[in-house]
Amino acid sequence: MKEAVVVKNVSKKYRMYRSKKEQLKDLLLPGKAGKNFNAVDDVSLTAYEGDVIGLVGINGSGKSTLSNMIGGIVPPTTGEIIKTGDTHVIAINAGLNNELTGMENIEFKCLLMGFNKAKIERLTPEIVAFSELGDFIYQPVKKYSSGMKSKLGFAISVSADPDILVIDEALSVGDQTFTNKSLDRMNEFKENGKTIFFVSHNLGQIKKFCQKVAWLEGGKLKKYGPTEEVMEEYEKFIDHYKKLSKKEQEAFRVETAKRREG
Numbered sequence: 627m628k629e630a631v632v633v634k635n636v637s638k639k640y641r642m643y644r645s646k647k648e649q650l651k652d653l654l655l656p657g658k659a660g661k662n663f664n665a666v667d668d669v670s671l672t673a674y675e676g677d678v679i680g681l682v683g684i685n686g687s688g689k690s691t692l693s694n695m696i697g698g699i700v701p702p703t704t705g706e707i708i709k710t711g712d713t714h715v716i717a718i719n720a721g722l723n724n725e726l727t728g729m730e731n732i733e734f735k736c737l738l739m740g741f742n743k744a745k746i747e748r749l750t751p752e753i754v755a756f757s758e759l760g761d762f763i764y765q766p767v768k769k770y771s772s773g774m775k776s777k778l779g780f781a782i783s784v785s786a787d788p789d790i791l792v793i794d795e796a797l798s799v800g801d802q803t804f805t806n807k808s809l810d811r812m813n814e815f816k817e818n819g820k821t822i823f824f825v826s827h828n829l830g831q832i833k834k835f836c837q838k839v840a841w842l843e844g845g846k847l848k849k850y851g852p853t854e855e856v857m858e859e860y861e862k863f864i865d866h867y868k869k870l871s872k873k874e875q876e877a878f879r880v881e882t883a884k885r886r887e888g
């Protein structure tokens with residue numbers, strides 16, 4: 627089995643401020659105000675070619691930060707990520723330019739992906755058809771719903787045929803027909819030995835689609851392994867968490883956030 631993505635002791639720290647004044651003070655006298663917050667804290671994992679890995683965890687646990695680092699959108703503060711192929715990220719907000727139309731975004735993103743004019747002309751009708759946007763393809767993306775943006779982002783990214791695909795909640799906003807079609811396309815990717823990271827709160831989809839799961843809690847990797855093993859424990863945790871009162875859930879979040887400082 628060949629390694630596709632190696633995440634080595636990766637952390638992402640952000641500075642947190644309570645006010646603009648604190649932020650300014652930190653700028654003038656570095657370290658005198660604000661505090662560090664570990665969005666992702668010393669995570670290591672290896673994905674092999676053909677692995678489909680689900681990223682789970684409650685809100686704020688660090689899934690998007692980690693997937694954006696794997697996708698190369700956000701640089702790690704420390705640690706390194708070694709990848710053996712092209713990577714594309716499809717996120718809920720899809721990274722599209724809001725001022726451009728759907729059609730212009732297709733051209734723009736294809737150019738960024740290094741496609742030549744002939745390839746763009748060949749792929750555009752396929753992308754438009756996959757996106758199911760009809761005449762909305764000529765409208766600026768700022769007029770799209772989040773589901774429509776996600777459809778366009780998904781259609782463009784899968785046309786690129788990347789080696790590594792990062793899907794961040796992109797299937798949670800579309801309609802069922804589009805989700806099923808996208809899952810079919812992802813299954814094709816899987817069969818072709820591509821590596822996929824799949825961020826979702828939909829545990830049914832995770833269990834159906836992923837053969838490995840990484841569970842993040844408070845920015846740390848709590849457990850990583852075969853889906854069945856990790857999900858059994860994660861679902862117990864989620865059941866327990868859901869049964870807590872609002873106050874107890876808040877106490878859990880405050881306690882976890884405290885451990886992330888520094």
Ligand SMILES: Nc1ncnc2c1ncn2[C@@H]1O[C@H](COP(=O)(O)OP(=O)(O)OP(=O)(O)O)[C@@H](O)[C@H]1O
Pocket residue numbers: 640641664665683684685686687688689690691692
């Ligand atoms: N640019 C940023 N600046 C400051 N803090 C950030 C930034 N991005 C993320 N964070 C913080 O890092 C933590 C992890 O965020 P992240 O979006 O990765 O979590 P998540 O697991 O994807 O959450 P969700 O399920 O709600 O999408 C959160 O506490 C968030 O507030």
